[in-house]
Amino acid sequence: MTLNRRSFLIRTGTVGAAAAVAPALALSSEANAATWKKRLTGADLDTNGRWQVAGTDLGIPYVLENGSIGYLFGDTFNTPWPEGPPLPNDWRSPVMLRSAVHPGATGGVVFDSAARVAGNGRAPELMHNGHNGIGIDGLWEVTVIPNDGISFPETGRQLISYMSIENWNSAGPAGPHWRSRYAGLAYSDNGNDFVRTPLKWWNNAGNTDPFQMWTMQRDGDWVYVFSVRAGRQDGPMMLRRVRWDRLFYPESYEGWGWNGSNWGWGRPCTPILTGRFGEPSVRRLTDGTWVMSYLNCANGCIVTRTATGPDQVWSGEKVQVTSWQEPGLYGGFVHPWSSRQPNDLHLMVSKWTRTPDGRSTAYHMSQFAGSI
Template sequence: MYRRIGAPLCALALVTSGSVLAAPSVSAAPHTPTNACNEAGFDPSAGARTDGDSTLTGNIDIRYPWPQIVPVTVPDPPQNQTRIPQAPLPADPCADPCPDLTDTAPKQPDAGSSGSASSGSESSGPSSSGSSFGSSLGSNGSSVPHFSIGPDPEPIPIPIPGPAQPLPPPPAPQSPPVEPAPTSAAPVPAAVESTSLVAQLTGPGSINRTDKRWQVDGTDLGITWESKPGEVTIVFGDTFGKGWAPPGANGSDWRSNVVGHSTDHDLSDGLTIDSMVQDSRCHAAEVLGSRKIKNWETTTIPTSGFALGDRQYMSYMSVRRWSVVPGMWYTNYGGIAYSDDGGSTWTKDPYARWENIFGLNNFQVASMVPAGDHVYLFGTPNGRLGTVAVARVAKDQVLNRTAYQYWVDGQWTPVGEKHPTPVLHDTAAELSVRYDEARGLWQMSYLDTVAGSIVLRQSTSPQGTWTDGVTLARSADYPKMYGGFIHPWSTERDLYFTMSEWDSYNVYLMHTTLNRDGSVVRR
């Protein structure tokens, strides 16, 4: 999950981006996804701007800070690694595997009351609201906002000693050499013929019925990588279960991340999730734990993944807190976790971390890609307004920070972490990088926050030269979109990517048709 407050930053860019958004090859028509069970999903194009629409609607939630002392045990307690195998899904795809857990019981009338309130004890999400009051101001039927005001707890974390947790020995220090790495000639830019929404992948009304099968009602991201031949792992960000309701991230049963697997090769009708890692019956597990304490560690969000042999790696960011500026956040560090059991349990490596000293480290939101003898680390600072830098490491040293080389002024150097040379100067958010080995082609998609678009660039080397960005999706069509993570089984002609939408807070599979005629300049 990449934002917590108000409209996405890309939506705000609409007022300043002008004709940049007017890409004729991309269009979206109003469309409410409906699955095979005739369950309606959410339309990600809802709320697209129309000329002359000045209606003032929605809620205005006014918060005031309320200091709150919060003791925090240090170090982090061990994560609960309880896992149970998933029972086979029902033969009837419209049957609920766990109706006792996911189906809503008929509401019982409560004499003398027109509503009810939940009093569950589960952890509330990062956008859970405090006490509020207010009422609609339009008694004559006019559409006006609902005002509310309430406290916004502002935790003051106080570390206290907890049980000691033994650490593994650190990896042996490395001294990689300085090596030349000039930029390469740019390939012909991709040409987009069309982009369309294929299917809603998560939440109520989705093709995977994740709310009924794994108690994934609201979630985002949908980062994919090939975990083994014929299988793709898909990881989602902050996830909410029964009781979640749009808009945005909110509610109970909050998990910072969940993982699924797919063997679906035909993406033309959507991406089928075969299974998810579970910690109890019909309940997707949080695989990377987080403290869920604002101003300490609010959440841990996946940013990319890849596999080397039987081991899977996942990059992630430890988010300290969300900013009051929409689309911005502050991290503690960017890190790497690994799994040796098919993605069931994960270990956060205590040494493979890029600490966010003074909030300036360029490798907080990362996309990691193996190619040749190396794994390449593309990174941006925390938030959505940073430039892209790149580093690399030998495949057998992924968890050893001292073995990384950073691209600085045309060289791979081991001392460039603090001042890497940007490989492109545009602001980029939610990087997704793919290497097409057959064509010797690198592809990078990201949210261009200034243009309000998810764009695609291509290069014949990781350090560039990268082509100009071409638009895959626009916030003019999907007002509160973000993400844009490329599916590893995309082809030269058919690019599939996942897109998140804030109000519906779920994930969609998108399809872009690319022009075949562009040639590629090889290194």
């Protein structure tokens, strides 16, 4: 099995302003704002000994319906990296580990359980995955990659946004990018088994649909959905909202748009930012501050922005983690228990480093602590 993964597809780009788009200010001069705290997955850690979770993609934290935190991993293996050895190496995706430990604790995040496992044992994938074959809907599917998760204490339901991956290296004018076939939603009513719904937000022939990689945050009755193209391409970031109990009704999604004189809801989406974005992550902190993080593919850094609301102007980028600190990084996800206090912005950072001939040297997730 060969996985042409995303981490090496970082190419030159810009994060800049466009007409009626929130301006992208100059990067903060304060580099290395976040510091490494600990590595959270790997073949040498108890994630492998307890659940056979060694090499991992992503590690997206979200609040579960019981108040603890679930961490969503994409392509996961019981070896340190995707190509083994040995092979086969128990390829799974998505996989979830869980923790009730605050990331600001002295020892950092400590996982206490895995979804679909009673105690210790192999952590299976959460939903159907085609694994380089015919998927659940009869279409070719390389793998299923989670975008984000959200839960609803009112009903005990959890939702996962995901991408069905068609291939990892579609050709294009700016070079190869991975191609998603569509974005979808899966749900669980028991916190373990997720069912993929028939809902599909299809990609287009040019691989430029801006609604493929989602991050979701609830605020009151509304869930705000920020999204970008698959493949870390140049393009727009879009914002939509939908009532929390209407997520399964595509006609209920409202776009945030500019009509030439002002912004408003219920319009076709207008880009709120433009650039070459990695996987976005947006969380609302307890004091009401909204924080966004993503890989800026122009400079290879994990950056953050802040705003007073999802539909307000976002600040300029602040560099949190650089490729000099963490070579091969590609995902930086905001922990929902972060705060505005110094060194209490907790980022889950994924990396994949390889030698020039393609042999992996690291494929895991670490915890960083910074400030907004």
